Amino acid sequence: MTTVAATAAKTARAAKPATMAQALQRAMRDAMAEDPAVHVLGEDVGALGGVFRVTDGLAAEFGEDRCTDTPLAEAGILGTAVGMAMYGLRPVVEMQFDAFAYPAFEQLTSHVAKMRNRTRGALPMPITIRVPYGGGIGGVEHHSDSSEAYYMATPGLHVVTPATVDDAYGLLRAAIASDDPVVFLEPKRLYWSKAQWSPEAPATVEPIGRAVVRRTGLSATLVTYGPSLTVCLEAAEAARAEGWDLEVVDLRSLVPFDDETVIASVRRTGRAVVVHESNGFGGPGGEIAARISERCFHHLEAPVLRVAGFDIPYPPPMLEQHHLPGVDRVLDAVARLQWEADS
Amino acid sequence: MKKSSTTVQEPPGAVVHRSTPPPAWQPRTDPAPLLPDREPYRVLGTEAVADADPELLLRLYAELVRGRRFNAQATALTKQGRLAVYPSSTGQEACEVAAALVLQEQDWLFPSYRDTLAVVARGLDPVQALTLLRGDWHTGYDPREHRIAPLSTPLATQLPHAVGLAHAARLKGDDVVALALVGDGGTSEGDFHEALNFAAVWNAPVVFLVQNNGFAISVPLAKQTAAPSLAHKAVGYGMPGRLVDGNDAPAVHAVLAEAVRRARSGGGPTLIEAVTYRIEAHTNADDATRYRGDAEVEAWRAHDPVRLLEHELTERGMLDEGGIRRAAEDADAMAARLRDRMNADPELEPMDIFAHIYAEQTSQLHEQAVQLRAELDASAEPADDARGQGEAR
Numbered sequence: 001m002t003t004v005a006a007t008a009a010k011t012a013r014a015a016k017p018a019t020m021a022q023a024l025q026r027a028m029r030d031a032m033a034e035d036p037a038v039h040v041l042g043e044d045v046g047a048l049g050g051v052f053r054v055t056d057g058l059a060a061e062f063g064e065d066r067c068t069d070t071p072l073a074e075a076g077i078l079g080t081a082v083g084m085a086m087y088g089l090r091p092v093v094e095m096q097f098d099a100f101a102y103p104a105f106e107q108l109t110s111h112v113a114k115m116r117n118r119t120r121g122a123l124p125m126p127i128t129i130r131v132p133y134g135g136g137i138g139g140v141e142h143h144s145d146s147s148e149a150y151y152m153a154t155p156g157l158h159v160v161t162p163a164t165v166d167d168a169y170g171l172l173r174a175a176i177a178s179d180d181p182v183v184f185l186e187p188k189r190l191y192w193s194k195a196q197w198s199p200e201a202p203a204t205v206e207p208i209g210r211a212v213v214r215r216t217g218l219s220a221t222l223v224t225y226g227p228s229l230t231v232c233l234e235a236a237e238a239a240r241a242e243g244w245d246l247e248v249v250d251l252r253s254l255v256p257f258d259d260e261t262v263i264a265s266v267r268r269t270g271r272a273v274v275v276h277e278s279n280g281f282g283g284p285g286g287e288i289a290a291r292i293s294e295r296c297f298h299h300l301e302a303p304v305l306r307v308a309g310f311d312i313p314y315p316p317p318m319l320e321q322h323h324l325p326g327v328d329r330v331l332d333a334v335a336r337l338q339w340e341a342d343s
Numbered sequence: 344m345k346k347s348s349t350t351v352q353e354p355p356g357a358v359v360h361r362s363t364p365p366p367a368w369q370p371r372t373d374p375a376p377l378l379p380d381r382e383p384y385r386v387l388g389t390e391a392v393a394d395a396d397p398e399l400l401l402r403l404y405a406e407l408v409r410g411r412r413f414n415a416q417a418t419a420l421t422k423q424g425r426l427a428v429y430p431s432s433t434g435q436e437a438c439e440v441a442a443a444l445v446l447q448e449q450d451w452l453f454p455s456y457r458d459t460l461a462v463v464a465r466g467l468d469p470v471q472a473l474t475l476l477r478g479d480w481h482t483g484y485d486p487r488e489h490r491i492a493p494l495s496t497p498l499a500t501q502l503p504h505a506v507g508l509a510h511a512a513r514l515k516g517d518d519v520v521a522l523a524l525v526g527d528g529g530t531s532e533g534d535f536h537e538a539l540n541f542a543a544v545w546n547a548p549v550v551f552l553v554q555n556n557g558f559a560i561s562v563p564l565a566k567q568t569a570a571p572s573l574a575h576k577a578v579g580y581g582m583p584g585r586l587v588d589g590n591d592a593p594a595v596h597a598v599l600a601e602a603v604r605r606a607r608s609g610g611g612p613t614l615i616e617a618v619t620y621r622i623e624a625h626t627n628a629d630d631a632t633r634y635r636g637d638a639e640v641e642a643w644r645a646h647d648p649v650r651l652l653e654h655e656l657t658e659r660g661m662l663d664e665g666g667i668r669r670a671a672e673d674a675d676a677m678a679a680r681l682r683d684r685m686n687a688d689p690e691l692e693p694m695d696i697f698a699h700i701y702a703e704q705t706s707q708l709h710e711q712a713v714q715l716r717a718e719l720d721a722s723a724e725p726a727d728d729a730r731g732q733g734e735a736r
Binding site: 065070071073075076078079080081082083084085086087088089091103106107110111114115116117118119120121122123124155156158178179180209255256257259260 | 480481482485486487488492493497500502503504505506507508509510511512514515521533534537538540541544698699700701702705706707
């Protein structure tokens with residue numbers, strides 16, 4: 001029954017390069033179109049379309065009651081979202097920049113994360129908290145934090161972070177559909193990364209909590225997520241010259257944590273490096289390395305290593321390349337996995 | 344003071360529909376009509392009492408007596424170890440009762456930890472209201488069923504919730520008003536500011552009632568704010584501020600009723616400061632003698648909300664000795680029922696600590712639940728079982 005014109009239009013739209021920012025916008029747009037309970041709110045999300053244009057066009061299409069420019073107050077944004085969720089709405093809030101989310105921390109930890117538990121399931125909190133995070137875009141201070149460890153340490157929250165255009169759409173749809181609060185960490189430096197992507201036939205909506213093997217390999221596993229995925233894939237290519245066949249696991253979800261995929265990979269390869277750009281001390285890598293060590297001890301040929309940002313406040317933009325783990329630092333770690341030779 | 348002083352004069356431009364906001368460069372309205380009166384509004388002992396509904400006055404009295412008795416009983420239960428803690432609202436019952444009675448069934452109440460009485464006066468089972476303070480569970484009731492948010496322990500954080508809920512209800516076209524309760528200390532918190540600002544900008548149908556009981560634990564109001572009154576804070580947000588005698592139950596009810604009507608009719612939020620006093624210590628863990636003298640407390644006892652209303656009703660021939668006795672007996676019976684029910688040990692299920700963390704349990708939590716189950720099963724086994732003896736040999 002498909003008309004020629006429709007087919008042509010679909011072909012024209014199919015598999016065009018799309019950015020992660022566009023995929024995120026499309027996810028919100030589709031969710032809002034399907035469910036009138038979905039409301040977007042935050043500073044600058046309306047007429048401006050967000051400082052990264054992720055909410056571009058939503059206010060025009062759905063009205064200011066559905067995509068609302070709020071006063072500049074993160075605790076107020078998230079706190080009012082709690083009340084909206086109590087009344088049956090599904091708020092999607094934007095925190096604009098990672099370090100700007102901190103004023104909302106009390107609402108997040110004391111109410112958003114605990115409300116379901118406090119009320120024995122009577123008041124679920126279907127709130128999506130979008131936090132553009134991480135460095136690499138030359139932002140001045142307070143614009144480049146990787147705050148995932150704080151969120152991971154709070155029971156009651158889901159913490160997810162896409163690294164591909166497909167996942168940006170699929171995971172955000174899943175986050176908005178979730179009856180639990182989801183801290184949705186958007187890697188800023190991947191906002192403009194492009195992929196062949198068809199908004200007409202978007203990727204499957206990913207269930208939250210499943211990691212994916214992005215590259216198969218036999219000699220070691222790189223466990224990573226979000227902005228560090230591209231670094232790891234590049235490192236894996238470069239390592240081939242050294243004879244390393246690296247597997248790359250993209251976690252996608254930090255909470256819940258996909259032990260199964262990570263353990264299966266490390267048991268196959270016998271070696272693991274955890275790579276992320278947030279601080280190493282007290283960071284996600286410590287938890288991940290411990291989980292691997294507890295479950296894969298007899299399969300390991302070397303200690304689990306971490307490649308992370310230094311334990312410093314995020315440096316000024318002209319120095320950030322020295323802080324962010326790059327391909328060379330990952331390759332150095334891989335070289336150190338030659339445990340038997342070294343010891 | 345005349346009743347007219349609480350009749351909110353609608354200032355030009357104050358009732359602004361959200362679709363037609365004033366130009367940003369113009370002040371929203373002349374701030375003068377938003378300012379509270381210099382003296383708290385009173386009904387008892389003034390001509391305004393003649394206009395008050397006699398049925399309401401008697402209802403307020405009965406609830407005040409029950410509330411006073413409830414506070415005494417709950418305080419006794421802390422001494423018996425039946426409650427982990429009880430922040431008494433003795434002296435503040437007029438605020439609590441008025442807050443509960445002013446709302447319609449579909450409206451929402453957002454209480455703080457000291458507002459057990461308001462929750463009970465709204466009709467909630469007292470045992471459910473005390474669940475948090477008993478330590479049985481965090482919230483003892485379904486907030487949606489009763490339109491009562493969980494008792495909030497962090498200060499002022501429930502205020503933005505009230506704003507968000509009221510805003511959501513208005514977007515849906517529902518006739519719902521949210522009433523949020525907060526103490527004087529809570530007005531210093533950032534969430535208080537953000538909630539009032541959002542409420543005014545969104546013109547949300549929400550009413551904020553500050554129970555100024557003089558102290559934030561030990562810190563007196565003078566060290567909390569330099570504002571002329573807490574009600575003055577409203578002006579900066581573009582909403583009316585109202586000052587009321589918090590020990591005068593019909594006055595609190597009248598001012599709240601006016602604000603609720605205003606919110607319901609699309610007139611936006613109101614900030615009300617009720618000046619009252621916390622007769623008891625902050626909680627049973629607090630020693631109030633370290634920061635205030637007996638003379639001050641005694642002066643406030645003379646302004647007791649229960650006695651004030653009782654005196655007025657007696658003077659007017661609406662209440663006699665028999666009526667006072669019946670109210671006391673009714674309150675005693677309520678306290679006896681409460682005592683009996685609270686003296687029964689709650690049935691706790693340890694595995695409940697893993698319930699309701701997420702809609703679907705994560706594999707991590709599942710493993711931990713299995714661990715606790717095994718620990719519970721092991722501790723339930725008889726000590727002298729055959730396996731244990733076998734190992735001993």
